[in-house]
Amino acid sequence: MSSSSPGHGLAPYDALLLVSFGGPEAPEEVMPFLRQVTGGRGIPEERLTEVAGHYLAFGGRSPINDQCRDLLAALRAELAGRGLELPLYWGNRNTAPWLGETMAEIARDGHRRVLAITTSAYPSYSSCRQYRENLWDAWSPVAAAGTELQVDRVRNYAQHPGFVDANLAAVREAVERLSDEVPHLLFVTHSLPTAMAETAGPPPRSETGSYVDWHQSVAQEITWQLRQETGVAHPFDLVYCSRSGPPSQPWLEPDINDRMAELAAAGVRSVVVAPIGFVSDHMEVVFDLDTEARETAEELGLRMERAATAGTHPAFVSGLVDLALERAAVARGEPAAPSVIEGGSPGLVVCPVGCCPNLREPGRPALCGAVAPG
Numbered sequence: 233m234s235s236s237s238p239g240h241g242l243a244p245y246d247a248l249l250l251v252s253f254g255g256p257e258a259p260e261e262v263m264p265f266l267r268q269v270t271g272g273r274g275i276p277e278e279r280l281t282e283v284a285g286h287y288l289a290f291g292g293r294s295p296i297n298d299q300c301r302d303l304l305a306a307l308r309a310e311l312a313g314r315g316l317e318l319p320l321y322w323g324n325r326n327t328a329p330w331l332g333e334t335m336a337e338i339a340r341d342g343h344r345r346v347l348a349i350t351t352s353a354y355p356s357y358s359s360c361r362q363y364r365e366n367l368w369d370a371w372s373p374v375a376a377a378g379t380e381l382q383v384d385r386v387r388n389y390a391q392h393p394g395f396v397d398a399n400l401a402a403v404r405e406a407v408e409r410l411s412d413e414v415p416h417l418l419f420v421t422h423s424l425p426t427a428m429a430e431t432a433g434p435p436p437r438s439e440t441g442s443y444v445d446w447h448q449s450v451a452q453e454i455t456w457q458l459r460q461e462t463g464v465a466h467p468f469d470l471v472y473c474s475r476s477g478p479p480s481q482p483w484l485e486p487d488i489n490d491r492m493a494e495l496a497a498a499g500v501r502s503v504v505v506a507p508i509g510f511v512s513d514h515m516e517v518v519f520d521l522d523t524e525a526r527e528t529a530e531e532l533g534l535r536m537e538r539a540a541t542a543g544t545h546p547a548f549v550s551g552l553v554d555l556a557l558e559r560a561a562v563a564r565g566e567p568a569a570p571s572v573i574e575g576g577s578p579g580l581v582v583c584p585v586g587c588c589p590n591l592r593e594p595g596r597p598a599l600c601g602a603v604a605p606g
């Protein structure tokens with residue numbers, strides 16, 4: 233690691249902040265959570281009832297907050313192990329601990345320069361800018377009250393070797409569990425409205441947008457590294473889960489269940505499902521993949537192994553700390569030396585104007601981005 237003196241590696245930051253999505257922890261919290269997530273977003277009522285059913289099937293408790301608690305513990309241990317003992321806070325977009333309350337606490341505790349890390353690895357409005365808007369909403373009352381608090385953010389990190397290595401290890405283990413077969417690899421991520429996908433990332437963009445491009449390159453890299461290790465070239469695809477929105481609105485396809493049916497029809501007998509779009513076992517993973525897609529696989533007679541998510545894998549946790557060190561070096565004015573997979577894109581430390589635009593409310597303010605001149 234290039235951090236010069238331990239203990240100063242994260243200067244100028246005096247606090248770290250994990251920013252996540254949030255989730256209900258009891259049955260009576262499910263509907264308020266769903267209304268909070270979808271407020272004003274045109275999600276049909278039937279979809280909400282359906283998704284409420286997913287949460288209620290798990291006792292009304294989403295796995296996501298517990299996973300944030302585990303990640304916080306793992307990050308604290310990693311920071312302490314490297315002599316980087318900065319306080320680490322946690323705030324959510326949709327449930328307690330609310331980001332706004334955490335930001336106020338950070339200010340009360342006397343911190344003035346905070347580095348945020350989101351539990352979301354890829355560019356897109358939902359996975360990138362929306363968190364920057366949440367940071368703005370949390371920060372502006374603090375700033376209005378006269379506290380000079382500056383918030384920066386670690387870049388989108390899906391193409392960082394730490395995230396990729398954790399996912400590679402998980403795919404390797406899942407393939408090994410299917411010992412005598414060459415499974416088809418199904419890399420899965422959250423579907424998005426195609427309009428959001430095509431505008432993901434900084435302009436200029438490819439036709440598919442950075443969300444899809446980044447996932448493709450992570451899927452390719454994992455498949456390639458596996459081939460280097462084992463000599464086996466697995467066929468692979470990028471597929472989607474958790475489509476929402478009205479049926480009239482186009483979302484990214486193919487859905488994992490549809491793709492499994494095609495593969496089974498073509499004679500494929502086993503699949504590894506690798507949720508590279510999720511940093512840990514969110515409800516989408518435990519319901520849409522472990523429950524729904526597994527049922528589909530059983531109906532189709534496909535053997536299915538689900539690869540673990542990055543979770544608290546040591547490569548992922550230490551990678552996040554490396555990313556924080558990298559961001560701190562940039563904040564100190566040192567030359568950027570982003571660590572990135574072969575042929576990948578390092579992502580941007582500060583999102584440029586027009587990056588992952590908010591198509592619904594174009595003028596909405598966001599932190600951690602360049603401001604349009606004039």
Ligand SMILES: CC1=C(CCC(=O)O)c2cc3nc(cc4[nH]c(cc5[nH]c(cc1n2)c(C)c5CCC(=O)O)c(CCC(=O)O)c4C)C(CCC(=O)O)=C3C
Pocket residue numbers: 253254255256266269270273275279280283294295296351352353356358359422423424425474475476477509513514515516
């Ligand atoms: C790209 C992306 C990520 C990955 C990046 C990131 O992690 O942020 C993500 C994560 C998550 N999404 C989650 C839950 C939900 N997402 C919904 C709705 C939507 N997601 C969208 C996109 C994404 N979502 C979109 C475009 C919508 C349509 C409404 C809108 O335009 O905003 C809805 C409404 C019901 C439904 O329609 O499904 C729910 C309940 C949870 C919590 C899971 C848990 O509890 O473990 C997590 C981590």
Ligand SMILES: [Fe+2]
Pocket residue numbers: 422
């Ligand atoms: Fe979502």
